[in-house]
Amino acid sequence: MVNRMRHNRSQRGSTRSHHALKGVRLSKCPDCGLPILNHRLCANCGKYNGKQVVSKEVKVSKKVTKGKKAEKVTKAK
Ligand SMILES: [Zn+2]
Numbered sequence: 001m002v003n004r005m006r007h008n009r010s011q012r013g014s015t016r017s018h019h020a021l022k023g024v025r026l027s028k029c030p031d032c033g034l035p036i037l038n039h040r041l042c043a044n045c046g047k048y049n050g051k052q053v054v055s056k057e058v059k060v061s062k063k064v065t066k067g068k069k070a071e072k073v074t075k076a077k
Contacts, residue, residue, distance in 0.1 A: 046054035
C-alpha cells in the first residue's frame with residue numbers, strides 16, 4: 001500500500017460502517033404463507049415455485065416405516 005492511499009480513521013470507519021452482516025432474508029410461501037428461504041423448498045407444504053415437489057404423505061409414510069423398523073429391532077432383542 002502506497003502512503004497516498006492511506007485513509008484517516010474517520011474515512012476508514014465510514015467505509016466499515018457498511019460492512020456489518022445482515023440477517024437472513026426470508027420471503028413468504030405463496031401457498032401457506034409461512035416464511036421460507038429464497039430458492040428453497042417450502043418445508044411446510046413441500047412446494048417450490050407453485051409446484052408440488054415433495055408430498056406430505058410420503059414424509060408421513062417414511063416416518064411410519066422407520067417406526068416399524070425400530071419396533072422390530074426392539075422385539076428381536
Ligand atoms: Zn408453503
